[in-house]
Amino acid sequence: MAIADIKATTVAVPLEAPIRHSAGAHWGRFVRTIVEVIDDEGLSGFGELGGGGESAEAAVEAMLPYLKGHDPLQLEQLRWKIMAPTVSIYNSRMQIHAAIEMACLDLAGRKLGVRACDLLGGAIRETVPFASYLFYRYEQDGVGGETTPDQMVAMARRLKQDHGFHVHKLKGGHFHPDHDVEVMHALADAFPEDSLRLDPNSVWSVEESIRVGRAIAGLNNDYFEDPTWGLDGMRRVREAVSIPTATNMVVINFEHLVQSIRQGLVDVILLDTTIWGGLRQAHKAGTVLETFQYSASVHSSGELGIQLASMLHLGAALPNLSFAADAHYHHLTDDIIKGGKLAYRDGCIDVPKGPGLGVEVDRAKIAEYAELYRRTGGYPYDRDPGRPDWYSIMPEKHYADPALHRAAH
Numbered sequence: 001m002a003i004a005d006i007k008a009t010t011v012a013v014p015l016e017a018p019i020r021h022s023a024g025a026h027w028g029r030f031v032r033t034i035v036e037v038i039d040d041e042g043l044s045g046f047g048e049l050g051g052g053g054e055s056a057e058a059a060v061e062a063m064l065p066y067l068k069g070h071d072p073l074q075l076e077q078l079r080w081k082i083m084a085p086t087v088s089i090y091n092s093r094m095q096i097h098a099a100i101e102m103a104c105l106d107l108a109g110r111k112l113g114v115r116a117c118d119l120l121g122g123a124i125r126e127t128v129p130f131a132s133y134l135f136y137r138y139e140q141d142g143v144g145g146e147t148t149p150d151q152m153v154a155m156a157r158r159l160k161q162d163h164g165f166h167v168h169k170l171k172g173g174h175f176h177p178d179h180d181v182e183v184m185h186a187l188a189d190a191f192p193e194d195s196l197r198l199d200p201n202s203v204w205s206v207e208e209s210i211r212v213g214r215a216i217a218g219l220n221n222d223y224f225e226d227p228t229w230g231l232d233g234m235r236r237v238r239e240a241v242s243i244p245t246a247t248n249m250v251v252i253n254f255e256h257l258v259q260s261i262r263q264g265l266v267d268v269i270l271l272d273t274t275i276w277g278g279l280r281q282a283h284k285a286g287t288v289l290e291t292f293q294y295s296a297s298v299h300s301s302g303e304l305g306i307q308l309a310s311m312l313h314l315g316a317a318l319p320n321l322s323f324a325a326d327a328h329y330h331h332l333t334d335d336i337i338k339g340g341k342l343a344y345r346d347g348c349i350d351v352p353k354g355p356g357l358g359v360e361v362d363r364a365k366i367a368e369y370a371e372l373y374r375r376t377g378g379y380p381y382d383r384d385p386g387r388p389d390w391y392s393i394m395p396e397k398h399y400a401d402p403a404l405h406r407a408a409h
Contacts, residue, residue: 001111003070005038008060010052011369012376013304014333017144019135022173022203023392027379028140030302034366035060037103045107046361047099048306049274053378060096072104075280094277101278102310109356116357117313120283127348128315129324131167132159136174149186163344166194167324173200176399177208181215188219199225202249205395206236213241222323223268229394235265244268248299257285261292270299273310282314290320298325305337309357316351336365
């Protein structure tokens with residue numbers, strides 16, 4: 001078993017409607033790069049990373065000279081061949097490695113007849129719970145357009161009815177903070193048995209974060225995710241607010257993790273199978289957290305079915321998965337895996353049973369959505385189609401329609 005070729009294909013998969021966040025928007029589709037690693041017997045494994053285009057595809061395929069002849073099961077060697085620190089200082093290959101490692105785990109698992117989670121030590125759960133991920137949305141073809149508390153509650157109610165969610169996460173920071181507070185209280189009133197999360201993607205000042213945290217402190221909160229930027233900012237919020245804090249933005253590597261644990265800066269770390277450099281690296285971070293009695297959760301970076309499968313295998317193997325995982329997945333209209341989108345059941349998704357990642361790519365779907373990408377191209381994730389002259393700063397003071405929270409009364 002040796003790597004013979006690496007291929008990359010950019011796809012664009014439609015969303016129900018454009019979703020808005022504090023740093024910009026997803027303009028009606030997710031753009032992802034599908035990575036295929038092929039061994040010397042013609043067997044393929046698949047991985048996935050965010051973004052795409054010719055430069056992303058070329059960057060992935062440029063790894064072939066480093067990896068041709070490499071045994072996909074030698075995952076520690078793979079890490080050093082691609083991500084040696086002296087190389088990464090000048091040429092970060094973190095997410096490229098993540099996608100190739102994902103594909104190697106898939107390929108090696110298929111060859112050996114074992115699941116990706118078995119290569120991490122095995123599964124301790126066979127189903128992973130998820131939160132409903134609630135975004136303010138632009139209207140598209142009669143779908144979306146949610147901005148008010150009532151509309152956000154209606155979205156949560158529909159998602160709960162369709163998928164059985166028991167946790168609701170609001171992507172805040174787009175409108176004035178007081179509007180997010182109103183939405184959180186409306187969700188708490190509508191779903192008194194469910195837990196809540198608020199995540200403005202680090203856009204607020206420390207002082208604004210503390211004010212908001214205190215305004216929602218009486219709700220059934222899992223945690224307060226990335227209200228402000230930086231480890232010191234998160235420390236100051238944690239010291240002033242009673243809600244546990246969480247991050248996927250300021251603790252994203254092992255040096256950050258050491259500092260956060262030693263100084264007690266953040267309560268819950270959300271682990272991402274691409275941002276952390278791979279499924280194994282995210283799992284390793286989870287075991288470090290477990291050693292120090294910290295909880296972990298699984299972060300979503302806008303996944304299709306391949307990365308979702310990697311998230312499920314991570315969730316299966318983490319002993320300290322104390323919170324429901326995140327997923328953008330239910331905002332997609334389709335997927336690039338055979339059988340269509342993986343199904344939620346009572347707010348959970350089953351860990352795939354097949355070898356490797358346990359999902360089969362649909363090459364016809366990849367071709368269909370590669371063509372859609374060629375027609376539509378990419379989009380600037382950090383820009384907002386509804387605010388053409390806007391750009392994000394931290395802390396944000398120029399919110400979309402800052403009067404909205406007053407108009408909702």
